[in-house]
Amino acid sequence: MRVSLFLTCLADTLYPSVGQATVTVLERLGCEVEFRSQQTCCGQMHMNTGYPELAGDLVRGFADTFAGAEAVVLPSGSCAAMLRRHAEHVAAGVTMPPVYELSEFLIDVLGVTDVGATFEHSVTYHPTCHSLRLLGVGDRPYQLLRAVRGLRLQELSDAQQCCGFGGTFALKNAETSSAMGHDKIEFVLDTGAEFLCASDASCLMHLSGIAAKEGAPVQTLHLAEILASTA
Amino acid sequence: MTVTAGRPATPAEHQAGLHPRPGAAFLGMPVFPDAAKIALGDVQLRSNLGRATHTIRAKRQRIVDELPDWQDLRLAAAAIKDRTLARLDSYLEEFEEGATRAGAVVHWAKDADEACRISIDIAGRHQASDVVKVKSMATQEVGLNEALERAGIRSWETDLAELIVQLGGDTPSHFLVPAIHRNRDEIRQIFLDHMGDVGLAAPTDLTNEPRRLAEAARLHLREKFLSTKVAFSGANFAIAETGTLVVVESEGNGRMCLTLPDVLVSVVGIEKILPTFADLEVFLQVLPRSSTAERMNPYTTMWTGVTPGDGPQEVHIILLDNGRTRALANEVGRQALRCIRCSACLNVCPVYERVGGHAYGSVYPGPIGAILNPLLHGVTDPHDAALPFASSLCGACYEVCPVAIDIPTVLIDQRAAAVREKAHHKIPTAESVAMSAAAWTFSDARRLAAAQRVASLGRGAAKHVRWLPGMLGGWTDSRALPAVPKESFRAWWSRTRGSSR
Numbered sequence: 001m002r003v004s005l006f007l008t009c010l011a012d013t014l015y016p017s018v019g020q021a022t023v024t025v026l027e028r029l030g031c032e033v034e035f036r037s038q039q040t041c042c043g044q045m046h047m048n049t050g051y052p053e054l055a056g057d058l059v060r061g062f063a064d065t066f067a068g069a070e071a072v073v074l075p076s077g078s079c080a081a082m083l084r085r086h087a088e089h090v091a092a093g094v095t096m097p098p099v100y101e102l103s104e105f106l107i108d109v110l111g112v113t114d115v116g117a118t119f120e121h122s123v124t125y126h127p128t129c130h131s132l133r134l135l136g137v138g139d140r141p142y143q144l145l146r147a148v149r150g151l152r153l154q155e156l157s158d159a160q161q162c163c164g165f166g167g168t169f170a171l172k173n174a175e176t177s178s179a180m181g182h183d184k185i186e187f188v189l190d191t192g193a194e195f196l197c198a199s200d201a202s203c204l205m206h207l208s209g210i211a212a213k214e215g216a217p218v219q220t221l222h223l224a225e226i227l228a229s230t231a
Numbered sequence: 232m233t234v235t236a237g238r239p240a241t242p243a244e245h246q247a248g249l250h251p252r253p254g255a256a257f258l259g260m261p262v263f264p265d266a267a268k269i270a271l272g273d274v275q276l277r278s279n280l281g282r283a284t285h286t287i288r289a290k291r292q293r294i295v296d297e298l299p300d301w302q303d304l305r306l307a308a309a310a311i312k313d314r315t316l317a318r319l320d321s322y323l324e325e326f327e328e329g330a331t332r333a334g335a336v337v338h339w340a341k342d343a344d345e346a347c348r349i350s351i352d353i354a355g356r357h358q359a360s361d362v363v364k365v366k367s368m369a370t371q372e373v374g375l376n377e378a379l380e381r382a383g384i385r386s387w388e389t390d391l392a393e394l395i396v397q398l399g400g401d402t403p404s405h406f407l408v409p410a411i412h413r414n415r416d417e418i419r420q421i422f423l424d425h426m427g428d429v430g431l432a433a434p435t436d437l438t439n440e441p442r443r444l445a446e447a448a449r450l451h452l453r454e455k456f457l458s459t460k461v462a463f464s465g466a467n468f469a470i471a472e473t474g475t476l477v478v479v480e481s482e483g484n485g486r487m488c489l490t491l492p493d494v495l496v497s498v499v500g501i502e503k504i505l506p507t508f509a510d511l512e513v514f515l516q517v518l519p520r521s522s523t524a525e526r527m528n529p530y531t532t533m534w535t536g537v538t539p540g541d542g543p544q545e546v547h548i549i550l551l552d553n554g555r556t557r558a559l560a561n562e563v564g565r566q567a568l569r570c571i572r573c574s575a576c577l578n579v580c581p582v583y584e585r586v587g588g589h590a591y592g593s594v595y596p597g598p599i600g601a602i603l604n605p606l607l608h609g610v611t612d613p614h615d616a617a618l619p620f621a622s623s624l625c626g627a628c629y630e631v632c633p634v635a636i637d638i639p640t641v642l643i644d645q646r647a648a649a650v651r652e653k654a655h656h657k658i659p660t661a662e663s664v665a666m667s668a669a670a671w672t673f674s675d676a677r678r679l680a681a682a683q684r685v686a687s688l689g690r691g692a693a694k695h696v697r698w699l700p701g702m703l704g705g706w707t708d709s710r711a712l713p714a715v716p717k718e719s720f721r722a723w724w725s726r727t728r729g730s731s732r
Contacts, residue, residue, distance in 0.1 A: 009673060012720045013683050014713050019720035036725045041673040046334030046666060048624060050646035054670040061674065089640075133626035162581045166623025168662075173621060174705030175268045179585045180623070181710070 001110070002028055003031045004097075006062070007107040008079045009041040011201045011222075018201050021228035022102060025115055028151040028228075038065040044082035047090050049168045056090040059083070065123045069097040073105045075224045076197050077131020080104075085134050102224055103140035103199060104188035108124070113143045118231040120150035123221075126184065126199040126207070129162050141199055141223055148226060154191035163198075165206035187217055199223045249589045260592035263617040267586040276412055280587050283411045287578045290524035297404045298520070303456075309635040312569035315471075316559060317505050322471040322504045323550065329474025333536025335546040346498055347378035349549050350463065353496050354384050365478060365485040366390035367465025368406060368572050369498045369551055371594040375463065386427075386463070389457050389484040391448050391556065398425040404588025405524050406497070406574040412587050415439040417525050426451050428508050452484060462492040462543070466499045467571065468514060469548075475535040476548065477662045479518060479528045487703070491598050495543035500551050502559075502568040506622060509547040517633035521573035554607030563644040564606045571636035576628035576638065582621060591618065598628035602641040610649045619645035676721075683719040 003026055007019040026033050043058030062083065066072050073108060074080055080101035087096055106112050125145060131137045145153055164170070164180025188196045194217050196211075198204050208220040247268050260266055270276060295301050315322055327337045340346035346369075362379065362387055364370065376386045376397075382431075388397045395410040396403050399421040403409030410418065422433040422444065431454050433447040460638055464485070468477040476497055478485050489495060505511065519528040536547050559565050577583045577597030588596035592614050595603045601618040610616040619642045628638040653660060672678045706712065717725070 002242070002642055007720050009679065013686065014678075014716065016716050016718065016720035016723050020723065035721070035728070037721060037725070038676045040676050040679050041669075043673075046670060048646070049666060050619075050643075050648075050650035051641075051663075051666050051670070053648050054666060057670065086643075127626075129623070129625035133630055160627075162625035162627070164623055165469045166625070169620065169623045170710075171705045173264050173267060173582075174708060175271050176582055176585055176621075177262075177623065178709035179271050180581050183585075188504065204688055205713050206710060209706070209712065212711035213709055 001031050002070050002073045003033050003105075004066055004228055005033055005035050006039055006042075006066065006072050006079070006099075006215035007035070008074055008076045008201070010205070011075060014205065015201045015222065017077045018075050018222045021222065021224040022073070025102075025106070025117075025224060026073065026227040028116060029110055031110075036065050036069075038227050042079040042080055042082045043090065044086075045167050047082065047086060054091045059087045059091040060094055061097055063087075063091070066097045067095075071105065071109060072097050072099045073120055074099070075102045075103045075199065075222060076201065077128050077135050077137060078202060081130040081134035099209055101135055101137060101199065103131075103137055103144055104135070106144060106227075107140045115144065115227050117147075117227045117229050118149040119226050119229040121195055122152040122191075122193045122231075123197050124154040124156045124188055124191040124227065125159070125223075126156060126161055126163060126188070126196060126198045126203065128198050131199050132160060137199075141166045141197075144223065144227060145197070148229075149231070151226070152193075154193040156191055157187045159187075163203045163207055165203045166206040167202070170206055175205070178210060181206055182214070185211050185214065185216050185218070189216055194219065195226075196220045197223055197226055202228060248588075260589075260614070262613050263592070263621045266590040266592060267582075267621070268532050269592045270586040275414070275645070276457060276587055277585065279412055279414050280584055281725045283408065284578050284584045287408075291521065291578065294520050294524045294526065298516075304513060304517055305633055305635045308517050308571075308633055309566075309569055311505065311510050311513060312502075312634055313566070315506055316502065316565060316568055318712055319501065319504065319559065322506055323501055325471040326469055326474055326504060328364065329390050329470075329472065329544045329551070331474070332547055333474050335474065335536040338547060338549045340498075340549050340551045340553070343373035345371045346549050346551050346553070347375055350375055350496055351382045351384070351545075353494065353547055354379065354461050355382065357461055357494055359384055359459075360495075361385045361387060361455070361459050362461040362463055363387050363389050363455050363488050364393075364462065365464035365488045366393050366409075366456040366480070367463070367498065368594060369465040369500050370463055371403065372500075373551065376700065387452075387459070388674065389452050389455065389482075389488055391445065391482055391484070394448055394452065398422065402589065403594065405577055406572045406595075408574075410627070410654065412589070415441065415444065416565050418444055422447050425428055430454055435489050437632075447534060456484075459562045460492050461494045461496070462681045464489060464495065464497045466497050466503055466605075467518065468505050468511060469499050469503045470506075470508055470511070471504050471672050472537055474535050475510065477509070478530075479515070480530045480532075481523060481525075481528060483530050486530050486532050489534065493545055494545045494547075495534075496547040496548045498550065498551055500553075501555050501718065502570075509580060517672070518571055518573055521571075521575040521631070521633040557609070558603070558606035561606055564602065567588040567599065567602050567641060569636055570603065571634060572599075573633055575631040575633065579627045579631050580622075581625060581627070582623065591621065593618075598622060598638045598642075602636075602638055602645055605645045605648065606641075610645065610652045616652065619643075619649055680719070680721055683722065686715045687718060687722075 011018040043055035047055035164177040170177040204220045392410040405411040426433040466476040538555045585598040
């Protein structure tokens, strides 16, 4: 199957390893991956900060770039939710290609839960808000993680509470955002897991930033990076 | 404490904590980000809130999970409210006709001042020096207690938590649990210090046991119920077909206020209308389960005008607009008028849990307050304009809302309204410049690639930067910046795979 990777502006710029891992997983499962180089941003930051017109331009740019794609796959629940749930609000009448968050694509389209990964570490998972409440990915990421050889999944308390990132909320209400992130990291440390995993590079950027500042002994990894790992 | 809007709070203000003065709007409060910062520094507050919200949240989930048709009930509740709001004018007239026919006097108040003036006139005609009150959001919204006080009339809150707030010279911080920011020890002290000043004193051997605290309040309040001739209330629902008002409550103080005095005045927001009695079937299920996590609330009082020889013999109803028609005119935002003030969105909100209700600077805090205030008032005031941004858009509020208000979508729409308001006044902001610059960069992948190369070149310097001025300072005060990679994904792809399209 031919898959168009939409990496998101954030992962493209700051977390290329997330993109490389996504490519590794998709190719391992027999997909032919293309990267349309005109891609930039889904417009979520603009829409959520109060600039719907600018967001609309970016959504139309996305639709043009991915016109005719069989499946657009992206390693971000938040950007997938923007494109699937909100695109119409800022770019009325736009024709969107089929958009899938990575765990949705693997399980719903490819019908795979065991992607052939091995990761011999303890991991806890933070189900990010938009993948949970806007996309409704449910337990798909957990299904994928449970099938990873050697991985010990640790249950996270209050898992469904927001990590506090929230896009420009993290800047406009920095103290509140950090307080939420601090509490999330506390719960993560309670699990004793070596790695904190999530499906959004943005939430992980916030949480790893807090963990680093506080010297908390936990590393962050995107779901794609764990699924790409082999023995 | 007075903090000018937009100015950061001083260290002294941080030290003092948030102490809003009672009133319709919390006068002298800083805008949300600053108020939140002060609240976050209050360790006791955070511990009180964390414990309380977690308890209520778990109880609500259990009681909602009992109903297999919960989602259908939510949608039914939303549909009834939407149908009512679409023809609100005719339902209001129908209500007025029914209530008047049953002997009530119906007044119309376009704003807080009118509602207070009508209230003072009625109390004044009866030479009331004191009035008792049922817990009501509408009377708080219009600042009724303060208005009555200015007219020389003392108003006594009879709900236990409202009594705690009133005796403590405090303001409510939650719809349902107005004293959620207080713990048992603080409540005991407030009772000991202040009850005696305004009526029956608390027993000197008062402990912090809930039973003893409730008993002290009961004895203190009983004296007021039996000696006061005029009562004020709000209403949870107003039934158009019969002209009936409905109050649901837990303590029975409401029942006392609604039945013992000679004169009853109810201030009712115009969005409280339900077309028929049958519609209550849905709301009397969703409201108690969402608010107090009960299958049924302990007291439901309904009255239709005056019943000769039974209960208040003079019944007034003040129908309040105060910005509601403005909210109704907003296509995206009008769904906020479905709100039944259950407070489920407050209890589940991660922002509310951390900062509490006072930081919102309004009697309507939390996620619903963050949309209701700007919808009722507009976004010209910096306090109202800051509220739509007081959310991480996590969506937990929408998930629990029993009338399915899509709060995140309304928040986003009100953010756009706040940005438009600034643009309209040609106020250039660092943010609007940054947003335009980002949009320009993202409008062409070649520009993004160029920006990535620049970032990558500077990465040696940026890698260990822990502090940056300006907007990013908010990030770096508590978070390390991510290291900029050697090459972006697109650079890696182009180098290793060549460009595909």
